[in-house]
Amino acid sequence: MTFSSSHRLANGVPDLAYKQGLRRNLIARLLTVIAGLFAAIAVLPLIAVLVYVLIKGGQKISLTLLTELPPPPGLEGGGIANAIIGSIVVTLIAAVIAIPVGVGGGIFLAEYSRGGKFAQFIRFGTNVLSGVPSIIAGVFIYGTIVTSRILFGNAYSAAAGGMALSILMLPTVIKTTDEGLKLVSDDLRRGALGVGASKFVTVVRITLPTAFTPIATGVVLSIARAAGETAPLIFTALFSPFWSEGIDGVFNPIATLSVLIYNFAIMPYEAQNELAWAASFVLVLFILGLNLFARWLGQFASK
Amino acid sequence: MSESKELYLLRRRPPSEKVVDVSFKYLAVTLASMVAVVLFAILIVVFWGSLESMGRYGLKFLVTSNWNPVDDEYGAFTAIYGTIVTSMLSLLIAVPLGVGTAVFITENIIPLRIRNVIGVMVELLAAIPSVVLGLWAIFVMEPFIRPFLEFLYATFEWLPIFSSPPIGPGTAPAILILVVMILPIITSISRDSLNQVPDKLRQAAYGVGTTRWGAVLNVLLPAAISGIVGGVMLALGRAMGETMAVTMIIGNSNNFSPSLLAPGNTIAAMLANQFGEADGSQVSSLMYAAFILMILSLAVNVFAQWLVKRLSLKY
Amino acid sequence: MPDSTLTPQPVSENTCISIQNATISYGSYEAVKNVYCDIPRGKVTAFIGPSGCGKSTVLRALNRMNDLIEGCSLRGRVLFDGADLYDPSVDPVEVRRRIGMVFQQPNPFPKSIYENIAFGARINGFTGDMDELVERSLRQAAVWDECKDKLNESGYSLSGGQQQRLCIARTIAIQPEVILMDEPCSALDPISTLKIEETMHELKKSFTIVIVTHNMQQAVRVSDMTAFYNAEAVEGGSGKVGYLVEFNETEKIFNAPTQQATQDYVSGRFG
Numbered sequence: 001m002t003f004s005s006s007h008r009l010a011n012g013v014p015d016l017a018y019k020q021g022l023r024r025n026l027i028a029r030l031l032t033v034i035a036g037l038f039a040a041i042a043v044l045p046l047i048a049v050l051v052y053v054l055i056k057g058g059q060k061i062s063l064t065l066l067t068e069l070p071p072p073p074g075l076e077g078g079g080i081a082n083a084i085i086g087s088i089v090v091t092l093i094a095a096v097i098a099i100p101v102g103v104g105g106g107i108f109l110a111e112y113s114r115g116g117k118f119a120q121f122i123r124f125g126t127n128v129l130s131g132v133p134s135i136i137a138g139v140f141i142y143g144t145i146v147t148s149r150i151l152f153g154n155a156y157s158a159a160a161g162g163m164a165l166s167i168l169m170l171p172t173v174i175k176t177t178d179e180g181l182k183l184v185s186d187d188l189r190r191g192a193l194g195v196g197a198s199k200f201v202t203v204v205r206i207t208l209p210t211a212f213t214p215i216a217t218g219v220v221l222s223i224a225r226a227a228g229e230t231a232p233l234i235f236t237a238l239f240s241p242f243w244s245e246g247i248d249g250v251f252n253p254i255a256t257l258s259v260l261i262y263n264f265a266i267m268p269y270e271a272q273n274e275l276a277w278a279a280s281f282v283l284v285l286f287i288l289g290l291n292l293f294a295r296w297l298g299q300f301a302s303k
Numbered sequence: 304m305s306e307s308k309e310l311y312l313l314r315r316r317p318p319s320e321k322v323v324d325v326s327f328k329y330l331a332v333t334l335a336s337m338v339a340v341v342l343f344a345i346l347i348v349v350f351w352g353s354l355e356s357m358g359r360y361g362l363k364f365l366v367t368s369n370w371n372p373v374d375d376e377y378g379a380f381t382a383i384y385g386t387i388v389t390s391m392l393s394l395l396i397a398v399p400l401g402v403g404t405a406v407f408i409t410e411n412i413i414p415l416r417i418r419n420v421i422g423v424m425v426e427l428l429a430a431i432p433s434v435v436l437g438l439w440a441i442f443v444m445e446p447f448i449r450p451f452l453e454f455l456y457a458t459f460e461w462l463p464i465f466s467s468p469p470i471g472p473g474t475a476p477a478i479l480i481l482v483v484m485i486l487p488i489i490t491s492i493s494r495d496s497l498n499q500v501p502d503k504l505r506q507a508a509y510g511v512g513t514t515r516w517g518a519v520l521n522v523l524l525p526a527a528i529s530g531i532v533g534g535v536m537l538a539l540g541r542a543m544g545e546t547m548a549v550t551m552i553i554g555n556s557n558n559f560s561p562s563l564l565a566p567g568n569t570i571a572a573m574l575a576n577q578f579g580e581a582d583g584s585q586v587s588s589l590m591y592a593a594f595i596l597m598i599l600s601l602a603v604n605v606f607a608q609w610l611v612k613r614l615s616l617k618y
Numbered sequence: 619m620p621d622s623t624l625t626p627q628p629v630s631e632n633t634c635i636s637i638q639n640a641t642i643s644y645g646s647y648e649a650v651k652n653v654y655c656d657i658p659r660g661k662v663t664a665f666i667g668p669s670g671c672g673k674s675t676v677l678r679a680l681n682r683m684n685d686l687i688e689g690c691s692l693r694g695r696v697l698f699d700g701a702d703l704y705d706p707s708v709d710p711v712e713v714r715r716r717i718g719m720v721f722q723q724p725n726p727f728p729k730s731i732y733e734n735i736a737f738g739a740r741i742n743g744f745t746g747d748m749d750e751l752v753e754r755s756l757r758q759a760a761v762w763d764e765c766k767d768k769l770n771e772s773g774y775s776l777s778g779g780q781q782q783r784l785c786i787a788r789t790i791a792i793q794p795e796v797i798l799m800d801e802p803c804s805a806l807d808p809i810s811t812l813k814i815e816e817t818m819h820e821l822k823k824s825f826t827i828v829i830v831t832h833n834m835q836q837a838v839r840v841s842d843m844t845a846f847y848n849a850e851a852v853e854g855g856s857g858k859v860g861y862l863v864e865f866n867e868t869e870k871i872f873n874a875p876t877q878q879a880t881q882d883y884v885s886g887r888f889g
Contacts, residue, residue, distance in 0.1 A: 013700040014716060014795075018709035024741075025709070028516045032412055038403030039421055042490060045483045046428040049439050104334030112331055124608075125338045131537075131604040132597065133544025135571045136345060139578065139593050143348045167341055174338065198320055200327040228432025231546035231571070235579040258434045258547075265438045265551060273442070280435045291430045415688055503725035507785070509686060511738030511792055512715035521737065526728050 050284070056274075057281025065278055070241055070260065076271045080279045082243050083255040086158065087283070089244065090237055090256055091227045093162025098169035099219060105170075106177020106215075111203050123178075130171035137167040138232035146236060158244065158254035161237025165226045172225070176218020180211035217297045224290035228283060230258035239263055257283045349597060352590030359584070364591055370557035370573075372581070377588035381559045383595060385567040389474060389549065390542035392563075393481035398535055400482070401489030405531075406519055409497040422494065429487035437551030440480040445471060445552060448479065452564055467562040472554035474567040480548045485538035492537065496530025497523060529614040536607030540600045546571040570596040634659040634796060634826045635680055635717075640694035642675050642684065648852075649675045650860040653694075655845055662818065662827045664837040664868065667847030668883070672860025674722075676847070677798050677830045681717035682710040698796075715742055718794035722801045724781035726773030726788070731756075731765050734773045734784055738792045751791055759787035760817045779810025786817060790825075797821065799829040803836065815840050834884060837868065844871040846880045 019025060064079050071078035105122065113119030141164040146155050184207045192202040208215075238253035239260065257279045264276035356364065356377065367378025404425065408418040452469035459465040469475070500523050508518035524531070554566020555576050570592045578589055635657040642650050650672030657663045665673040675684065682703060684690040696703045703713055726734050735752045744751065752769070756762040761776075761783035768775065773784055782802060789797055799818075803811040818840050821827060831837050837844055845865040849858040864871060864880045875881045 014698060016698075016701050016703065016705075016708045016712045016716075018707055018712070024514050024517065024711075028514045031516045031519075035403045035407040035412070038400045039407040042400055042404040042428075042486050043421055043424050045486075046424050046431070048443065049428075049431055049436065049483075052439055052443050053435060101334045101337050104331050105338060108331035108335035112328055113335075119335075122335050122338055125342050127608065128601060128604055129338055129342050131540045131544075131600050132342075132345065133546065133571055133600055135544065135546040135574050136349065136593055136597055139352075139574060139590070140345045140348050142578065143352050143590070144344070167345075170338065170341065174335075198324045200320075200324045203327070224430060228430075228434070230432065230434040231575055234575060238579070258432060261434045261438055262547060262551065265434075265441055276438055280438055283432060284435055287430055287432065288427060291427060411686070411688065501725075503721060503723050504727065506683065506686065506719075506721055507725040507727060507788075509683065509714060510681075510719040510721065511741070511788060512711055512718075513738075513741055514711050517741055521741075522727055 053277065053280050053284050056277040057279075057284075060274055060278035061281060065275075069243065070255070070264075070275060071271065072241070073267060073272065074269045078275070080257065080260060080275060080282065082240065083257045083260040083279060084282060086237070086240075086244060086254040087227060087257040087286075089250070089254060090158050090161045090165060090233065091223060093159060093250070094165035094169055094226050095219075095223055097163060097166035098173050098222070101166075102170050102173025102219075103177045103215070105174040106181065107203060107208070109174070109178040110181035111199070111207065126171045126174050129167070130175070132167075133231075134168055134229055135231040137164045138234065138236055140164070140167070141232070141236045152251055154251045156236065156238035156253040157251045158237055159250050161233045161254065161256070164232035164236045165229055168229060168232065169222045169226050172222035173219055176222075177211075177215050180214035180218065181207055183214060184210045213297055213300060217294045220290055220294040220297065224287045224294070227290070228258055228287050230256075230262050233259050234262065346597065349590055349594045353587055353592075353594045355584060356587035356591040360588075360591075364588070365595070368557070368559040372577075372585050375584055377585070377591075379570065379573075379588070379592045379595065381557050382568045382570045382573045382592060384559065385474065385553070386543055386569040386571070386596065386599070388563075389478050389481055389553070389567075389569055390539055393478045393485060393542050394535065394539055396478070397482045397486050397489055397538065401486050401534075401538075402493050402524075402531060404486075404490045405493035405497055406524075409494055410515055410519060412515070422491075425487050425490045428483070429491070433484065433545065433547040434551070436480055436483060437548035440476060440548055440552040441472075444480065445476045448476065452476075456564055463561040464563045467560060467565040469564040470554075470566070472552050472566050473564050474553060475563040477549045477553040477567070477569075478563070480552055481542050481545060484545060484548060485542050488538045488541060489531075489534050492534025493527070493531045496527035496534070499530065500526045529611045532614055533607055533611040536603055536610065540603045540607070543569075543603065544571055544596065544600050546575050550575045630656065632658050634699065635828075636697040637676070637680075638695045638697065640676070640679065640692055640696060642672070642679055642690065642692050644687065645689040647857065648859050650847070650862075653862045655862060655865050657826065657828060658843060659826050660822070661842040662822050662829060662840050663843040663845065664841035665828065665830045665845050665847060666832070666834060666837050666883075667860070667863075668849065669832065670858060670860070671847040671849040673830050673845075673847045674800055675860070677800055677828060678719075680796070680798055680828065681714050681719055683714075683719060685710050715792060716794050717796040717798060718789035718792060719798040719800065720782070720786050720789055720802045723805055724778055724785055726776075726781050726784050729773065730770045731773050731776070731784060732769040734788050735791045738788050742792045744792075755787040755791040756784075758790050758817075758820065759783045760813055760820070761787060777810075779806045779813060782806060782810065782814060783817065786814070786821075790821070794825065796826045796828065799827065801830050801832060804832065811836070834872075838872055841868045844868040846871060846875075846877075846883060848879050848883070 066079060066084070067081050068079035069082055070080060109119055109122060141160050145160045145163060149155050188206055188210060189202055192206045233256055237256060237259065240253045240255045244252060244254045261276045261279045264272040267273070360377065364378055365383060366380050368380035369376050369378050370381065408421050449469060452475055455465045456468050504522055504526055505518060508522040513521065549569055550572040553568060553572050555568050555572055556566035557568055560567065574589055574593055577585065581589055633656040637653050637655040640653045641648060653676055665677060667673050678684045679692055679696060692704055698717065727737060729737065732752055735755050736748050739748065739751055753762060756765050761780055764776065764780050773781060776784060803814055815836065818827060829840065846863045847860050848863045849860045852859045864875060864877045871880060872884050875884060
């Protein structure tokens with residue numbers, strides 16, 4: 001007998017019972033336990049981070065925190081209100097730059113390119129750009145916008161920070177637009193072209209609206225990502241302990257939640273450390289909210 | 304007949320429509336080109352900025368480890384070494400963890416509902432900003448693992464990599480926080496790749512009488528390998544360029560030490576720390592370091608795309 | 619029928635697999651209901667019927683392939699040589715090593731042709747001459763001539779029909795006692811289908827074969843016994859539930875069926 005597994009019991013009934021001690025079953029059980037352990041280890045940090053942020057940050061949340069300026073180093077009290085506004089401003093600037101450029105680029109790739117050399121090059125470039133470390137985007141904007149004071153003679157500014165963030169958003173927006181448009185069935189395009197619609201009308205009135213939800217999902221996710229970025233901001237938007245006022249605020253240094261967390265986490269004062277936790281609470285809530293919104297958008301689309 | 308024809312006033316395209324059509328196309332092309340423009344601009348700006356330092360130090364910059372703004376002497380070995388060591392070691396830990404987790408949540412070991420919950424949680428972990436993880440690393444993770452690191456020092460002091468006492472921030476905690484950061488990437492991409500393995504292959508494996516793990520190890524993982532490798536390379540790129548959490552926990556020391564328990568540095572952390580206050584030839588040296596980081600991540604990226612193409616199986 | 623789950627039901631010596639009052643459900647939805655069927659040893663048994671009648675579901679229940687489908691469960695019993703396949707102590711892996719399966723879509727592993735055969739044999743603890751086993755299996759599946767010069771090439775370098783015969787060879791190589799075939803020719807052209815049918819005539823000398831087919835001519839050509847399944851809407855239930863209408867020698871089913879539904883189906887008035 002060349003097969004070892006065709007045992008039969010005495011009465012001729014095949015022996016199909018699960019044998020604990022069999023080598024393959026031992027290995028399978030061991031591997032299952034290991035994989036389960038790995039999964040637990042993977043989830044553990046998330047729970048730990050969330051619990052700490054919620055508890056340590058959550059207990060600091062108050063009206064003062066959300067409405068007042070941060071205190072000078074070493075002093076108690078105050079809030080993170082200017083950083084909350086700053087984060088929103090910088091992220092909005094980034095979105096205003098990245099969304100039109102990215103959606104336009106994605107439209108080119110999906111609707112006009114027909115897979116030529118140029119399109120391949122752009123796709124490759126998009127991949128490379130998405131792999132560029134975020135700090136490099138900061139270095140780039142510092143080297144071009146900040147040092148040249150090109151924005152009305154201002155060096156560090158909210159606008160510069162927004163530009164740095166937009167570089168990080170751009171590849172994601174292009175990719176989601178490209179992929180979203182590719183999901184639209186060609187029949188729909190032919191249908192529109194068949195009634196004599198121009199390419200422009202087909203794209204703007206038919207394909208883009210059809211692909212709206214996947215694109216919107218990707219854009220929301222990229223905004224969530226940008227809102228939490230710190231590295232591109234520390235020497236572009238810098239930081240400010242004051243309110244940013246009016247349109248002038250856009251061209252001056254601005255506080256953001258992420259940079260505030262960084263600055264205050266490494267300060268040797270407990271009050272500042274606490275504010276860093278509180279800012280983390282606000283930032284994480286904001287980002288997880290955006291993520292859940294994107295998830296909901298995605299599910300909305302699949303219905 | 305002729306009357307109904309006249310109802311379609313737009314049958315002949317007005318010139319304005321053609322203009323809109325053509326300009327929209329050129330607008331799209333221009334916007335797409337922005338990617339290339341930005342990419343080249345980044346390369347040129349960083350390269351241009353580093354020219355002075357390149358001219359002064361040449362390749363010696365890569366192997367000398369003094370970083371001294373006072374004497375205006377720069378060598379980036381510590382940071383380059385730190386970048387490679389932290390990213391490689393974190394990958395070494397995260398790959399088995401991530402792939403194991405991916406298998407655990409794609410195969411029907413536990414109920415679907417729990418698997419989905421784990422999947423969502425891992426994805427949410429990817430959404431937590433780096434700076435928040437850095438904060439957590441400083442105040443929670445590092446104090447928590449300190450006894451363990453002290454044990455390593457006490458027991459394995461004779462090993463160069465554990466040859467200094469843990470003092471708080473250091474390379475080892477930086478590696479661990481990097482593991483936390485790249486784990487979601489590896490897990491979710493491995494999970495997607497495993498899910499994309501056609502069901503008929505899974506049936507084939509079970510059909511010839513493999514156990515679940517026989518199917519996973521012999522059929523499913525080999526079939527999903529190209530996607531998994533792609534995810535791993537993506538994670539490597541992310542680990543090399545990761546800035547905030549590492550900056551906050553690695554200690555930012557430019558004195559070279561082979562010990563993982565000692566403070567160290569990475570290129571990204573060095574940039575975050577010094578760029579804002581640097582001037583003169585320090586800026587140029589930082590740009591040089593940034594250029595090296597770009598080349599490293601570019602190389603990983605291109606290598607990844609090549610590898611994925613080579614490894615992809617037909618099925 | 620008395621519900622005696624403790625002792626095996628007395629089953630005729632000639633019966634290989636005995637399905638006793640099996641009801642298979644996906645979640646709360648019942649796909650097939652109350653199937654009784656004794657599959658004879660050393661013969662080819664065909665399952666026919668309109669789509670959605672549950673014939674494939676019953677087939678997959680015979681080697682516990684349904685375990686892979688979330689929420690799929692079976693009530694009743696399936697006896698294989700007197701052993702209850704759904705006893706809690708049973709290892710489904712052991713079952714599948716004795717009851718092999720050929721699937722609807724050709725599904726070779728992404729490995730070489732040689733490895734496709736050797737893999738299954740190796741995990742089943744084969745200790746003999748592997749080269750010889752590979753050749754014998756490929757010959758038995760009538761695909762040796764097409765494969766012999768490229769044993770180290772990927773299984774995907776073969777055509778669809780050849781891939782399916784490779785899958786049959788892979789199943790033969792593990793020397794099961796029963797081979798289940800789930801519409802093995804539905805994805806193939808007529809010539810490949812013919813070759814596979816010829817292969818089956820060879821195979822039935824050494825194996826018990828159960829085949830699901832939607833092609834009635836094929837059932838006539840290859841099978842000794844035929845089971846006709848049908849589906850009908852049930853009261854209070856959503857969708858249709860399948861059941862076994864008639865099970866008899868193939869000749870009787872096609873020439874002198876006892877049920878009107880069978881008559882309608884085999885004469886093409888239906889489905």
